[in-house]
């Protein structure tokens with residue numbers, strides 16, 4: 160397994176890390192943002208449009224693909240890469256988060272998470288081994304361990320119980336994952352408790368995983384709590400492995416967490432907001448349905464090479480007001496391009512060893528003061 164996946168830490172600046180994650184389907188420059196292709200499509204965009212934003216790796220959702228079209232059908236269609244036409248690396252989550260956020264009547268035992276499909280009510284038993292089996296059938300390049308996700312706030316006993324189970328399930332996933340061409344990332348849990356985060360990170364770091372994720376965040380805590388928890392967790396993870404903060408976040412969240420040593424992110428925010436007429440810019444989000452844009456000839460951003468910024472704000476507003484499908488397509492492209500370029504700029508700033516200066520300038524542009532690292 161050694162050598163197939165390898166992370167090179169190239170440079171550090173003010174806590175931020177510049178690296179390259181080598182995979183059999185290509186290199187991923189970090190820090191990186193992964194567009195979310197929940198059911199084998201990044202909503203609204205062709206795969207060429209996704210690639211044109213500069214994305215090097217995309218995400219697929221095990222839970223959704225298990226239910227529809229089914230992992231066996233994906234395998235018969237040649238696997239997730241062939242099915243959706245993406246030749247670069249793909250990361251699949253384990254289904255843990257969706258089971259707990261979407262799966263009605265879910266029940267967790269030591270053996271498995273049992274839940275009912277949100278589509279047809281069918282009963283599904285998701286063991287750690289089955290999660291790996293699904294991710295192998297999908298053929299992703301990076302698989303995630305199945306973890307026991309709980310809602311916050313939760314009692315200390317609930318957090319500890321879920322954490323201990325997540326570690327036992329991570330071991331079972333490691334034993335079941337036997338394909339050298341598929342990396343396996345562990346997921347650190349522990350709620351907002353720094354002691355539990357340290358304990359979980361240390362325990363998982365002693366096991367052979369190709370990367371480590373910080374899970375259980377972006378579930379209702381404040382941004383400051385999220386940043387503090389990410390910071391505590393990365394301090395106890397091995398420097399020579401990539402760190403992935405799951406399901407995060409706003410441009411501000413990305414910059415603050417890069418400053419705390421995170422290398423990889425994913426979030427539906429750029430595409431979901433794009434579908435709702437919200438465009439990210441260096442001056443903060445722009446609501447394109449607003450009347451103020453009616454006769455505005457300017458693009459969303461002057462220097463943006465995306466498909467939307469060939470047009471005026473007035474035209475984009477008209478598309479949304481008329482309910483035309485091109486509006487969501489164009490804004491999804493702009494937002495993914497914005498996230499991708501933000502990561503490119505962050506990488507350049509780390510290379511030039513001026514990450515703090517870069518981060519402060521971006522944060523202030525969006526109207527935030529930087530949160531001091533603890």
Ligand SMILES: [Zn+2]
Nearest residue numbers: 463465468493
């Ligand atoms: Zn643009």
